[in-house]
Amino acid sequence: MRVLIVDDEPLARERLKRMVDELSDYQVVATAENGIDAVEQVDSIRPEVVLMDIRMPEMDGLQAAAKLVEQKHPPAVIFCTAYDEYAVEAFDVQALGYLMKPVNKDALAHALARATRLNKAQLSALGKRSKDQESDPARSHISARTHRGLELIPIEDIYFFRADQKYVTVHHEHGEVLIDETLKDLEQELEDRFYRIHRNCLVSVNHLEAMERSGQGQHKVKIRGLEESLDVSRRHVSGLRKLMQSL
Known part of the structure; x- marks a missing residue:
């Protein structure tokens, strides 16, 4: 599974890359420094999963994810952030995971495994559900604090x-x-x-x-x-x- 890592901090990108490289069946194909770069990279390399920070310059992770779910075949987005106050906004852009920094390897493996279980049709449906939310204001996920961090359960x-x-x-x-x-x-x-x-x-x-x-x-x-x-x-x-x- 092809993974794109998005974070404005080089050390954070390197740390995530090392953890992904230690897991089987996943390959980091590119990294990006902000949301604008992330959207451009997704357009060109078509990763299945995007591991993305939220607070970034130029375009933050939430704004980037909102653009990604509009694509015909959106990638699965997993947020990796030091801030827990964005969980509600993460629902709105159909994030599949919300991991707290410093990211735990087991939590990362769990989130990636869940993304792996989704097929392309299900990922495409994420974008449709995001567009439908204006007519259906109820939340699409339940958030829970676990040993893995903040989990989002559809x-x-x-x-x-x-x-x-x-x-x-x-x-x-x-x-x-x-x-x-x-x-x-x-x-x-x-x-x-x-x-x-x-x-x-x-x-x-x-x-x-x-x-x-x-x-x-x-x-x-x-x-x-x-x-x-x-x-x-x-x-x-x-x-x-x-x-x-x-x-």
Whole structure:
């Protein structure tokens, strides 16, 4: 996989290049010093992944990424920055990763592996989703602080949210993470995409597969892509049944 590194600091570029070179299946094909240079390099060398700083002169990383997602076949953009306040803006330009400097090698490998799993059609769809955001103001990702830094989890990859005391666990296609948000706020924001099946659980409407009843009479819902079945509280059975009949 071809990688372009974009950072206005030479030492930062060299450090990232060394880490990428130590990983198999990835090749740094070029480096750039700012967003303008990055956009020009992408036009000419067509990398699959761009590792990009945010604060840079002339054109910053967010501005460059906004131009890249407009391309017919945009590269996957992974931000590598010393600042965490740009995570919301990163959602808007469909970043696939948000790594905090100094970048950890394991975090970098994880982000690159996720980019590798996306095919060209999926990457092209990133640009379309970015254009559609004016009509759909809801965020496209959930942010979570993990040992890898600040991770961005696409809403469409999430199976369900489960509350446990003051934290909520996000169960998604590639694992699970804790977030410091309330289930109530998530339900209000994502009401068209997630449905409450229990006082402590919201499930993705797009991943609903079936509702069944256990031998003990407990209703459970099957989630597409998961072996685990989730409990449905009695008060939510009727509403969930109507929802699934309408899908």
